[in-house]
Amino acid sequence: MYYRNFFIAMFMLPTVVFGQEYEVCISEAQEPMMTGKYAPTWESLSQYEVPEWFRDAKFGIWAHWGPQCVEGSGDWMARSLYIEGSNEYKHHVANYGHPSEVGFKDILPLFKAEKWDPDRLVGLYKKIGARYFFALGNHHDNFDLWDSQYQEWNSKAIGPKRDLLAGWAEACRKHGLKFGVSLHADHAWSWYEPARRYDRNGAKAGVPYDGRLTAEDGKGKWWEGLDPQNLYAQNHPDSYGTWSDGMIHRQWGWGNGVAIPTVEYCTNFYNRTLDVINRYNPDLLYFDVTGVPFYPVSDAGLKIAAHFYNHNQATHSGDFSAVMFGKILTDQQKKALVWDVERGAPNDIPEKPWQTCSCIGGWHYNTDIYKNNWYKSASSVIKLLVDVVSKNGNLLLSIPLRADGTFDEKEEEIINGIGDWMAVNSECIYSTRPWHIFGEGPIAESDIAINAQGFNEGAYTAATSKDIRFTQTPKNLYVIALAWPDDNTVTVKSLSENSKFHKRRIKSVELIGYGKVKFSRTSDGLTVNLPADADRSVAPVLRIRK
Template sequence: MSAKYEEILEYNKKGRYQSEWDSLSKYSIPEWFCKAKFGIFIHWGVYSVPAFANEWYSRNMYVKGSPEFEHHVKTYGPQKDFGYKDFIPMFKAEKFDPEYWAEVFAQSGAKYVVPVAEHHDGFQMYESDLSEFCAVKMGPERDVIGELKSSVEKRGLVFGTSTHRAEHAWFMGVGKEFDSDIHEPLKRGDLYWPSEQAQPDFQDLQAKPDPSEEFLIDWVERTCEIIDRYSPRILYFDWWIEHEAYKPYLKTIMAYYYNRGLERGFPTSVCYKHDACAFGSAVVDVERGKFAEAKPYHWQTDTAIARNSWCYTDSLIYKSSGEIIRYLADVVAKNGNLLLNVGPKADGTFAGEDLSILLDIGEWLKVNGEAIYDTKPWRYAEEGPTKEEEGQFSDGSATEYTSQDIRFTAGNGAIYAIVLKCPEGGKFTIRSISKSADPSKPAFHGLIKRVSILGERSAEEFEVDEKGLSFTHKGIKSAFPVTVKIETE
């Protein structure tokens, strides 16, 4: 057991939070997170250099028969002569401008930013004392995480990080199965270490072999190094932490992180997938998916601008700006946050499509932000005929909404009805705000003093009857959702 690991354990013994679920469950989600609603996720690293397929290139280039394997041999030569590590000198990030990045994110309307500190490939995008394979010592020779943190916080945005290190235990192990550059001896700190055998079933949370104790302690130390050096307000974990071998070490990290936040005077938030953490001890995250109904607890979905990759590639399939804005409205109405991923190019620039989408979202939020930020779910989250698909990886295609599909939020003494498709002829009907002769029906029974469309100066002449609140605003056209503000007495 290393001196650093013992230091972490001793620190936790003196803190409010202990490495047990009953203690960690006393945690509360930070208020700022519940108000923020919209954040930016960033996948950028050595895997951005080949720009092929997706961010799993570092593993799949060693998987015989895969498109990545064939592409790699054809483009760069055999893996024994040109392995993943040989992309590092090509990752120069020569046009990386953290000030510009932060400005783009601010203009997008995001309130927090979460770059990947280390992905499954094992290359750290920050200054590390635990390995030479980090962005400060190789590749860009810059502290990407540190520079971005400074620029983001300068603009009043909250800074977080994600770590996907847990999967690295087995991620590169397939390279040992043939003559490649991945072979023993490997030692702690090497890029390819430990390259262990992958479990046969990634859904088996007790699958063998377990990662070594040395790897698990190294995982704890790397994560705590990020916590100590960069003070992230959010710490996002990818999926493999749910495996039973990680659980004691995960609880150690969480206790350390929460205690550090208390010591430094700011609340922190762990985000997790599946059931990796005890419910109530951190923020539930749904990857590339969402809930079909509103939840009584705050949650987050992370998804990407592109359907087929988290990092930049030469074959991205982009979602439209309108699809993402409608997704944001649906998630917020159901008590969630949207963490939207963008993948910069290897040189540090953004593709034109990424910029266009981010700025479209920002322009929409300039007008409609009061219906998103610092709001709460209303009595109803939604109305309309279109049914939502629930669960992970459910955003493979765009949902076709109608002008009857509406999402609700509440705040500022008002009810916001976000109409997901602008109605033809400007005829609006909000059925959830209606009169009812049935006293058992929880229809709207209050005083409305004003109805308006956000971005329009004049109030609307409206009526409320058994069919709902209705009005006509002639001439209104929009490819994006339109928000009706209903102010009550």
């Protein structure tokens, strides 16, 4: 168990490591941190330079896929099934059983991945324009999707009986995509706390859910020999406000009364993460955290970062490719990591490359989103991509898979729509850099704030042809309208004849996929007439030679 040193860890004195006080210092006995150029301090990690491949790639696909897709009730279902009265709870009780008898551990064997074909999927993602791919290594549900050395609850032992990360990694190498792994299990500690609750109403009132079960309770059960506490991680005191369903968000940064994790727990996550780095050699790592995992209560996250960078440098023969993401970063932390904005974007051009992670639906597969046609359209995804790239960013797009490893026919239509636009217009995306300004129009001129780690992308869904975005290469300026204008006319104020951004004469304008088009340039702007016989692109791209 992870918790035998619990009381020692809770009451030990803080330890000073590299000049920083930590309440919880992990052990490197099983997985030594690789030493090298980078030490586990923000100062040392600030030597980091984002590799050019990432700046050029712009677009990645994420398979945010695991056992929480089994019930089809959406993201965080492994937590919400323990929240009495929630939709996920009701669905679980009606279809699988009461959480005092059938908990999330019992859903794991139902995750079979029986139709999963990573070679086909990664090949398709490359075809529609992705330059990197992310697999889910584990989620907050604490189930490892590989042949894990440090987590007995894993996909090789239970469910698919396969090493899923190995399959994804092999497919990425074959198709030439950079390979990323996202790891979220550090928050299982507090995320699973509802699993220790009980119903307060009805026939099962007061009967505990299965979150406090131990190995001794498994005699005669399918999970005999496994310890549920290695999955649920609930052998610790309650966090402050543990019965408040929304408290998890306030405590995400390991503050506001969340129970401090133990040495054993932090070390276990550290070991599992280094296991992934050492065995699968990913180019990218994603953590759903503020800064790095367990910071500032533990040194685990900074040691993971230092190991990742040093390991990548040692195994890539001088072709350093490592990219590690963090959320809600300080200015100093943005020098050490790549800033990730969840489902949103800043309304300016950050100096350093960044990424937004978004999804066409929910993070885990949700049948309600399918039935109600709530997916993002291909048009919405394309506009999001263009907006993000104009601001020095990349888009990591999740396309939810069903538990069997396939996407549905509505998702397929979206995938094909993205691919159709990219096949014609990708030159305004790949290897581009921001222009003097990212854009013009009603949205660009609005004050759109980021909410916590993001969550403002809804402000961009109403884009019209008056919303213009710019990207550039050394030879070309690209002007992208975020919709086809009803009157077939695009006016770009920032390219007026007295523009401070483009003082040279404009000799010609081309509509990508069509050819040269008519235009005029006055003090009001550059007015371009789009041909009536051209295909009405969801985001027409104009090329102007510099």
